[in-house]
Amino acid sequence: MNLNCLVVDDEPLALELMKSYVGRTPFLTLQGACANAVEVLERLEKNDIDLLFLDIQMPEINGLELSRLIGGQAKVIFTTAFEQYAVEGFKVDAVDYLLKPVSYPEFLRAAQKALHRFEQPSTPPAPSDNRTHTFVRSGNKLVRLTLDDILYIEGMQDYVKIHLSSQSVPVVTPLNMKNFEETLPLPFLRIHRSYIVNLDKITMIERNRIYIGSIALSVSDSYRPAFLQQINRRTLN
Numbered sequence: 001m002n003l004n005c006l007v008v009d010d011e012p013l014a015l016e017l018m019k020s021y022v023g024r025t026p027f028l029t030l031q032g033a034c035a036n037a038v039e040v041l042e043r044l045e046k047n048d049i050d051l052l053f054l055d056i057q058m059p060e061i062n063g064l065e066l067s068r069l070i071g072g073q074a075k076v077i078f079t080t081a082f083e084q085y086a087v088e089g090f091k092v093d094a095v096d097y098l099l100k101p102v103s104y105p106e107f108l109r110a111a112q113k114a115l116h117r118f119e120q121p122s123t124p125p126a127p128s129d130n131r132t133h134t135f136v137r138s139g140n141k142l143v144r145l146t147l148d149d150i151l152y153i154e155g156m157q158d159y160v161k162i163h164l165s166s167q168s169v170p171v172v173t174p175l176n177m178k179n180f181e182e183t184l185p186l187p188f189l190r191i192h193r194s195y196i197v198n199l200d201k202i203t204m205i206e207r208n209r210i211y212i213g214s215i216a217l218s219v220s221d222s223y224r225p226a227f228l229q230q231i232n233r234r235t236l237n
Contacts, residue, residue, distance in 0.1 A: 001027060001115060001118060001119055002027055002028070002029055003027060003028055003029065003050040003051045003111075003114065003115060003118065004029050004031045004047065004048055004049050004050045004051070005022060005028050005029065005030060005031060005049065005050060005051040005052065005053060006030075006031055006032050006033070006034055006040060006043055006049055006051075006052050006053070006074075007019055007022060007030070007032075007033050007034070007052075007053045008033075008034045008035075008039075008040055008052055008053065008054045008055055008058075008063070008066075009035070009055040009058075009079065010035045010036060010055065010057075010058045010059060011055070014055065014079070014100065015033050015035070017101075017102070018033075018053050018079070018102070018107075019033055021102075021104055021107045021108075022053070024104065025107075025108060025111055027111070027115055028051075028111060031043070031047050031049055032047070036058060036059065036060065036061070037058065037060065037061035037065070037066045037069075037225060038061075038225055040052070040054075040066060040070075041066075041069070041070070041225045041226075041228075041229055044070060044073055044074065045229070045232070049073070049074045050074060050075065050114075050118065051074060051075050051076075051077065051095075051111075051114050052067075052070075052074050052075070052076045052077070053077050053079060053098075054066065054067065054076050054077065054078055054079065055078075055079050055080060056078055056079070056080040057080060057081070060221065060222060061222060061225065063076075063078055063080070064078075065222075067094065069225065069226045069229070075095050075114055075117060075118075076094045076095060077094065077095050077096045077097070077098060077110045077111070077114060078094050078096070078097045078098065079098045079099075079100060079102055080097075080098075080099065080100060081099070081100040095110065095113055095114045095117060096109075096110035096113050096114070098110055131147065131185065132146060132147055132148070133145060133146045133147060134147060134183075134184070136162065136171065136173045136175060137173055137174065137175070138171050138172055138173050143171055143173075145162065145164070145171065147184070147188075147198075148198075148200070149164050149165055149166050150162060150163070150164060150165075150188070150198050151163045151164060151165055151197075151198055151201050151212050151215075152195055152196065152197040152198060152201070152212060152215075152217060153177070153180050153188075153195065153196040153197075154170070154194060154195060155176070155177040155193065155194045155195070155196075156194075158174070159172055159173060159174050159175075160172070160173050160174075160175055160176065160177060160180065163215075165201070177190070177193075177194075177196065180196050181196060184196070186199070186230070187199035187200045187230075189223075189226065189227060189230055190223055190226075191210065191217065191218075191219045191220065191223050191224075191227050192217065192218055192219060192220045192223060193220060195217050195218070197210060197212065197217065198212075199230060199231075199234070205231065208220075208221075208224070
C-alpha cells in the first residue's frame with residue numbers, strides 16, 4: 001500500500017528535512033510541501049491526500065486548529081519543538097507526535113504506524129447527527145430551539161444571544177461560544193470569535209462579510225479557510 005502525503009512547516013529547513021525523509025520511505029509518496037494552513041486546504045481540495053506531517057506552531061492557523069478543520073479528510077502526524085502539545089495532539093486523534101529535531105528512525109516508526117491504520121479494516125461510519133432541536137438554559141428555564149429556526153449565534157462578554165427567524169427578540173443563555181461550536185452540527189459554522197452562523201440562512205457573501213437578509217456579519221481571517229471550504233462545497237461551478 002502507498003500513502004499520498006503532505007509535509008507542512010513554516011520553517012524551510014524543517015520542511016526540507018521532512019521532504020527528504022518522505023523520499024527515503026518506500027510506501028510514502030510526496031504530493032507537496034506547504035508553509036501554511038491555506039496552502040494545505042487548497043491541496044486537499046485538488047488532491048487525494050492520506051497523511052499530513054503537520055507542524056503545530058504555524059502563523060494564523062496552527063496545526064491543531066488545522067487538524068480540526070480538515071476533520072477526517074487525512075490522518076495527521078504532528079511535529080513540534082514543544083513537548084507540552086503532545087496531549088492536545090492526541091485529543092484530535094493524531095496518529096503520532098514527533099518532537100523536533102526529528103530523527104529518521106522516529107519518522108519511520110510514526111509513518112509505519114499510519115500505514116498500519118490504513119491497512120486495518122475500516123470501521124462503520126458513525127451515525128450522522130440528525131437532531132432537529134436542542135435545549136438551552138435561559139434564566140430559570142430550559143428553552144426548546146428548533147435548529148432550522150436559528151439564524152446565527154452571537155457571543156457577548158458573559159453570555160450568548162441566539163437570533164431566531166421566528167421572533168425578533170433573541171434567546172439569551174449563559175453558555176459560551178465554545179459550547180455551541182463543539183455541539184452543533186453542520187450547517188452551523190463559526191466564522192468569527194463572536195459569530196456562529198447557520199450556513200443555510202446566508203443570503204449573500206461579499207468580500208469578508210456574509211448577509212442573512214439585511215444583517216451583515218464579518219468573517220475573520222482565522223475562520224475564513226474553513227468557511228470557504230464549506231461554501232465551495234455548496235457552490236455550483
